[in-house]
Amino acid sequence: MGGIVYKYQTSRTAVGHILLKKTLRFTPPAQLNDPFECGPAPGSAFVKAVSDESRRLSQAAAGPGLDENLATELLTEKLLRVSFQKTFGQITGVLSLSRRSDDLLMWAHYAGDHTGFVLGFDATHGFFQPGSGISRDGLRDVQYPSSRPQVPLEA
Numbered sequence: 001m002g003g004i005v006y007k008y009q010t011s012r013t014a015v016g017h018i019l020l021k022k023t024l025r026f027t028p029p030a031q032l033n034d035p036f037e038c039g040p041a042p043g044s045a046f047v048k049a050v051s052d053e054s055r056r057l058s059q060a061a062a063g064p065g066l067d068e069n070l071a072t073e074l075l076t077e078k079l080l081r082v083s084f085q086k087t088f089g090q091i092t093g094v095l096s097l098s099r100r101s102d103d104l105l106m107w108a109h110y111a112g113d114h115t116g117f118v119l120g121f122d123a124t125h126g127f128f129q130p131g132s133g134i135s136r137d138g139l140r141d142v143q144y145p146s147s148r149p150q151v152p153l154e155a
Contacts, residue, residue, distance in 0.1 A: 013116075
């Protein structure tokens with residue numbers, strides 16, 4: 001990935017942290033704004049491994065309008081996502097950048113309702129290169145698969 005990559009930020013973060021302190025935040029997966037980012041779907045072995053506990057807990061949670069099977073499915077999903085993101089988040093973080101500096105939605109969500117800044121970074125700088133100590137893999141485009149990866153746990 002060459003050229004310039006952009007970081008949308010509030011004025012406080014852009015000036016106080018990035019420009020003055022020269023720091024960038026790598027966000028733990030559990031703190032990303034989409035709860036399904038960096039969270040795999042439960043595979044059949046995982047579902048089997050936690051189904052007894054999930055069913056016990058879901059029986060207590062199930063009430064009018066909440067089917068026991070749905071409660072089990074939701075609880076299993078939540079257990080996997082939270083557990084995976086918490087563990088994964090202890091060893092990694094995500095630096096979210098954009099190829100565009102003129103995205104109105106990004107300005108609204110990440111640059112303080114259009115009052116912040118968008119900062120440009122040279123994507124060819126050593127900081128962003130694979131194996132630099134900061135970035136094991138270098139910059140990569142986000143991939144949005146049609147289905148989430150499954151956890152291949154053995155029961």
